[in-house]
Amino acid sequence: MLDFSKKRFFLAPMANFTNAACRAIFLEYGADAVVSEFVYSRAVLSKAERVLEKLRIPENCRPAGIQIFGSDPSEMAEAAQFIEEVFSPDFVDINFGCPAPNAVCAGAGALLLKDVKRMCQIVKKVSESLKTPVSAKMRTGWDKSSIIVPDAAVALEQSGARMIALHGRTKVQGYEGEADWNLIEKTALALSIPLVGNGSAERLGADYMHKSACSAFMVGRAALGNPWIFRQLKARLENGAERCFEPSARDRAAMALRYAKAMAGGGYQNISPQNIKFIQTQVMRFLKNASGFKKLRTNLKNVKSLSDLEGLLCEYL
Numbered sequence: 681m682l683d684f685s686k687k688r689f690f691l692a693p694m695a696n697f698t699n700a701a702c703r704a705i706f707l708e709y710g711a712d713a714v715v716s717e718f719v720y721s722r723a724v725l726s727k728a729e730r731v732l733e734k735l736r737i738p739e740n741c742r743p744a745g746i747q748i749f750g751s752d753p754s755e756m757a758e759a760a761q762f763i764e765e766v767f768s769p770d771f772v773d774i775n776f777g778c779p780a781p782n783a784v785c786a787g788a789g790a791l792l793l794k795d796v797k798r799m800c801q802i803v804k805k806v807s808e809s810l811k812t813p814v815s816a817k818m819r820t821g822w823d824k825s826s827i828i829v830p831d832a833a834v835a836l837e838q839s840g841a842r843m844i845a846l847h848g849r850t851k852v853q854g855y856e857g858e859a860d861w862n863l864i865e866k867t868a869l870a871l872s873i874p875l876v877g878n879g880s881a882e883r884l885g886a887d888y889m890h891k892s893a894c895s896a897f898m899v900g901r902a903a904l905g906n907p908w909i910f911r912q913l914k915a916r917l918e919n920g921a922e923r924c925f926e927p928s929a930r931d932r933a934a935m936a937l938r939y940a941k942a943m944a945g946g947g948y949q950n951i952s953p954q955n956i957k958f959i960q961t962q963v964m965r966f967l968k969n970a971s972g973f974k975k976l977r978t979n980l981k982n983v984k985s986l987s988d989l990e991g992l993l994c995e996y997l
């Protein structure tokens with residue numbers, strides 16, 4: 681489905697962060713593929729503008745997958761068909777890992793880790809309804825006493841999945857503790873389709889990545905506010921020289937402003953009070969852990985418009 685002739689690095693889908701503006705930047709900065717934030721199949725079928733906005737793939741923003749979640753195979757297939765027709769993603773990704781109450785209460789996301797039969801029915805129905813390749817993103821199991829990989833991943837392949845992304849933590853672990861890379865490797869070896877390994881992948885060494893049975897690695901939280909991570913990881917894989925991609929204060933400030941502008945639709949108008957709050961939080965991520973921004977971080981709270989933000993950042997630009 682994608683070119684896996686060498687190891688690839690994916691940006692993980694992260695709701696409320698990996699919006700279209702962010703995905704475009706990450707692709708430009710070296711991510712090999714991106715996946716949109718999860719959207720409920722029923723919400724897709726509502727065709728509400730605020731939902732469609734999340735699914736839209738801007739020009740030059742590929743390879744891109746669109747991720748959906750749900751529990752009903754027919755509804756999922758209908759939503760996927762609509763997505764294929766309107767947005768032509770490079771792949772449609774099905775979420776079997778989200779622990780958030782809105783997914784679990786809908787009988788979907790990570791709850792389906794308890795029902796592999798239903799996971800397979802969803803993948804089969806969606807795959808049979810599309811020309812576009814279908815992938816699945818899953819966790820290792822609900823908890824450590826109910827690990828379902830590699831068998832469940834093999835069953836998804838047999839049901840039509842063309843790629844699996846495996847987060848090496850259980851639902852109960854959430855985002856805490858170590859990801860189980862032994863289970864990820866075991867699963868990659870059991871599959872004939874590509875496996876994308878996920879779970880603090882930024883900690884993997886070059887030797888490990890070279891020898892891994894994974895076709896790609898997916899980076900989540902380490903990429904928040906840090907698009908440079910992809911160049912760093914590629915440099916680590918190729919020649920162990922990742923530090924040459926350490927961003928300067930100017931790089932960070934310019935990136936923060938670029939991101940904020942993209943979030944505001946490229947202009948200084950159309951910026952609502954809610955939007956500026958959201959932008960403040962995101963901009964903070966680009967400046968976190970970097971020296972020299974202490975005063976700016978305090979002043980950021982008082983920013984009311986993009987021009988205010990530009991004013992604050994200009995001393996670094």
Ligand SMILES: Cc1cc2nc3c(=O)[nH]c(=O)nc-3n(C[C@H](O)[C@H](O)[C@H](O)COP(=O)(O)O)c2cc1C
Nearest residue numbers: 692693694695717718817847879880881899900901
């Ligand atoms: C804020 C946030 C939002 C997330 N949203 C999604 C989502 O919409 N779909 C999904 O499959 N995973 C989602 N995830 C999980 C990530 O894609 C990834 O699997 C997880 O963070 C583990 O990777 P990491 O250890 O590199 O962070 C989210 C994670 C975070 C932290």
